[in-house]
Every structure is written in structure tokens, then in C-alpha cells.
Amino acid sequence: MSRTLFEKLWDAHQVARAGGNADYIYIDRMFLHERMGSVALRKVLDRGRRVRAPKQVYGTIDHIVDTRPGRGGERTQVPGGEVFIRAMRKGAERTGIHFYDLDDRRQGIVHVVAAEQGIALPGMTLVCPDSHTSTLGALGALCWGIGISEAEHALVTRTLKVARPQTMQVRFEGELGRGIGAKDLALHLIRSLGADGGRGCALEYAGSAVQGLDMSGRFTLCNMAVEFAAFSALIGFDDKTGDYVKNRTPSALDGTFSDWVSDPGAAFDRSAELDVSGLAPMVTWGTNPEQGVAIDEAVPSPLDCPDIEAAGGALHYMGLTPGERIQGKQIDYAFIGSCTNARIEDLRAAAEILRGRRIREGVQGVCVPGSSFTKRQAELEGLDRIFIDAGFEWRESGCSMCFYAGGESAPPGARSISTSNRNFEGRQGPGVRTHLAGPQTVAASAVRGRIADPREFLK
């Protein structure tokens, strides 16, 4: 019988039924970070329990570590943050998990590192106490975000009890124009079907536009699945996946992954198809990822939004008027970073716009590579010079300004354009107004000092 990729992954990891709609699922690998993983490790140790397979658990420091140059030790701008960094180091040491500390060139944002270092591979299950773990589904692996108690459970039992999600295929058809990328696809999807459009579903992305994306773009697309309320997201194995994992795995595994695709004719519980051939760069105007528009559109009236009150509140917070154009809105801050858009391909895409240009006076531009490995690679390619010459700060790797944790932020009321994944109120600092966009849109906007269409730079 034809099975979807999700069904194959589920069947391969089903340890036992758990009653109702739930099963016990075997967890192949885990990734932990200092903000939540430290707490889970501490709970395991405090209760006198053991990590079942420490050599299949990886940890690093990304969430609250300082990303300014010259960092080290426990330096963080987050009040009380040192405690988390110390607890992560200690927990890793006492449990014997793999740990990439700040001086390790493999350090970086968990989901970037897990892909880059070949930790997540096709056919696996991997969990991490971070909601964007779905990123790794682009490899044809079942990966999802969990809480601290679940992390403790998975560390001790190497299983999780999981309610079986429905399957949903999302097809993006059409050829993407120049300057349009995976982030635009994701924002378009969430705008079209709503921030809870994928509720209860394991997504599988397909269609010609997805086939056309490189692995980096596929990670971006899967990353944003949680902003669509999906359980996780998947993309079936193909040549691009094969090329990506080839140098990251023991050679004995070459050619063993090709079955991690949906069978022809496999049935999905739900499906959606979006024609993206004429898609323009997307930018969010509100405080939820579904509140987005194409760059050449106007900010909508709350009356045209599903929830009038919420839309009105969002417009007020964002300092926008219904009917005004999003393009041309003056910005103060530009952030290129996060597990969504800080892989080497994202940095190259932004650099394509920034090369030989300067960002507008008064705009603070910050670039934070997704991993220390990516940072080095970018430096070998000379991308750091392009960013620095353009007036961007060139940082050490970490989550940085994707979220505010009491340390670094932009001033209240500042308008930020950001490659990150959440435009929630206060996400980048109290009163900070965040517009989500892809890396080329952020770079173009930094140069103009206003929200700008990257296609004008790519002619």
C-alpha cells in the first residue's frame, strides 16, 4: 500500500501504541541548548535518572549567549543568563552528551548545526526543546519541537508519547522570480491559510517551486511550519538532499536514504496548492506571521482582516495606518540572522545586494551567521568584508536579536526589518516593531533606509 513519507517515518519509529490516537515514538537523536536543555538535564540529574543514550544527544550554546565580537566564558547580555550557560556546561559534562561549547567551531544555532554537522539525517526522528526544530524536516526526517518535561522524558526513555498528527500536503507550483525565496513562500502560505492553518498536521511540501529550492531554502520553509501551527514539516529525499548529506555522513550510508519519500499515489488527509509563479517579496505588517502583504501592496484595513480587533491592535502597535504602502516605510534596524535565514546561502543572497553599497545612515545593521562554521565559511568567501564595508556589524553565531531576553534590543518604537521568524509584540524588545522578510528584502531595505523591493537591486 502506498504510504506518505510521514507514515513511513512514523511506522519505522513506532515502539508501541499508547491508547487513543497516540503512540510511543522512538527518538533517534536529540539536540539541546542552554536556555531549555540545561533545565531538562538538571531535572534528569536531580531525580537521579540516567540519560539512556548520551552519545545520541548533542548540545550547544546559542539562545542567550552574547554575539558581539570577543565574547567568551559566560558573557551574556541577558540578566541571569550566566546561570543557564553554566548549567548547560555542567549538565553536558555530567551526562556525557556531545557538547559544542563557544570555542568549538561547530557551535551555532541548534537547527543550523544539526543539519550542517550531519546530526539530522533522512529517515530519523530528532527532537529539541525549541519550536523551530521542524527546520530539519527538509532532510526527510521527522523533527519537532518539545517542552522541557518532554525533553526530560526523551532523555531518560528515548521515546515520546505523541498524538499522531494528520498529514497535509502543501504544493507550491510555479517558477519563482529573481529576488523571491523560501521565506516569501512561507509568509505567503501563512497569510493565505492563517497562522493556525496547519493545526494538528505533519506537512509535506511539494511542487515545482519546492523542487527548485536549494537545501537552505527548504530548511527555511520547514522552519516556518510552526508559525503555521503545524506539528512539523517534511520534504521528500531527492538529489539535492543526497548531495547535501553526502559529505556529512559515513560513506557506508550513501544510497541508503532514497526510500524516504512519499510513494506515488499516497493519500494525504488534507492538501493545499498555491500558484506562486507571480509571487512578489513578502513583508509582514502586523504582530503575527499571518499578517503579511506583498511588497507592492498596501497595509490592509482591519475590516478586511479575519479578526478586526486583533488587526486594529496590531496596526496600532506597529504604528501603521490602513491603506498606506508598506514599501517606503522608514526603518531603524535590520537583522540578518536566526535559524530561519542565516545559512551560508542566505548570507550570500544578502551580500549580492550589499556588495559595493552602504546601508543608510541611521540604520543599525546586524548580521549574525547561523553557526560558527558558517561564519568561517563566509569569511573564507570574503562575505564578512561585504557586510562590514556596507556598514553591518559582523557577529559571532547565536540566536541574537531573533528574540529579546532582557539584553540587547532596539529602542522602543524602533522599526526593524528582520529575517527571523516571529513578529510578535515585544519579540525584539519592548515596543520594537518587527517586519519579517527574506534576506534580500532586509538587505535592500537596509540600503534604502526604508522597506524596499530587492528586485530593484537585481536588475
Place this chain on the structure above:
Amino acid sequence: MTPFEPLTGIAVPMPQPNIDTDAIIPSRAIRGIGREGLAEGLFANWRYLPGGLELNPGFVLNRPEYAGAQILLGGANFGCGSSREQAVWALQEFGFRAVIAPGFGDIFRRNCINNGLLPVVMPAEAVTAMARWVEEKPQWHKLRINLQAGSILPSEGCPAWLGETLHKTRIELDDDEREMLLRGIDPIDLTLRRLGDDLDEFEKRHLGKYWYLRNS
């Protein structure tokens, strides 16, 4: 985990959709690795006036009629966003025992179950109806939650239309979730007891095939 006892409590409506875990507890309010000391940071961006800890009188939780609230009536997609379990810990430390909403962020909902905060999914119309009634006299119009019976009912004096709406609803949980909440069972103990040798047998087969996943 503390067992979930029947509860008659004040309910506070927060009907806005997509209230995310950053809003429930901003990252800056998470200052220690324990689960204590988080209540102060609950809804910090809304609960306090900018720049300090002075209460914002306009925020619903600060209104005297909702003092002592134990039940939160949320909007669609409540608890979406970040996986931070501290959102649940903060709600509990503040005094909440149950959240009723048309839908929850997946991870938030699972975090609720694992900590004994009861998450109840109800149709939007039922939640709105409860909110409307509660708002009339929050300190008197309480909700009675009986997990054993699977029911949520208004305290006495409710209009017939609301009684009818609520009599039709049931608290939807799977059997394990219900048991865990009712008895305060530790989920790890439950899993280990239940899986027993099955886990070892599965693991042997699985790691035989996927040798690179062995613990070595």
C-alpha cells in the same frame, strides 16, 4: 505533579487570538533554571506600565473583579510560538489551574498536560458564551470544572442558553492524559512501566538496522 481536584473558580476572558508564549512570559522574565519566581513575569508586556512593575490598570488581569482568577478563557491558537515550558509554570504560579480555548499551540498544550495545568479545547462559540456570562459578574459567575465527570458547568444562576451550551460540551482528553491529570502520575514512570521489555526489543531491532544510532 499535583492531582487535578474539582474546581469552582473565577474565570478571566482573554479572547484575542494567537496569544503566544512570548506574551505569556517574555524571555527576559526567565531568570533562573528553576520553575519558581516566574509569576511576576506573567503577561509582563501587558500587565505593567512601560518600563517598570507598576500595574497597568487597563489590563484585564489587574482588574479587581478578576482577582483570584483560576481559569483562563483564551482565544484561538492560545500558547502558539516558542516551546518555553516556563509559560505554563508562570500561569500555574500565578494561580491558574485550567485554560479553556478554541485551540492551543501544540507544544504549549503538551506542556500543560505534563505539569497538571488543564487545557480544555472547546468550540469558539462555547468559549465566547462563557466569557459573556462571566464578564457580567466575574466574582459570582464562576465555572465549575469536574475532570472526573468531564464537565464544565457554570455556577448557580446561569441563564438557560449557557447551561444548554455547556451541558453539550465535554472535556476532551485521551485516557492517559486524564489519568495523569487526575492522579498526578509522573509521565516518565508511566512510560517505563508500560513499555517494559517492548522498548528494549524495539531498540535492538531498530539499532540493528540503523547502526549509526547506537550509543557508542
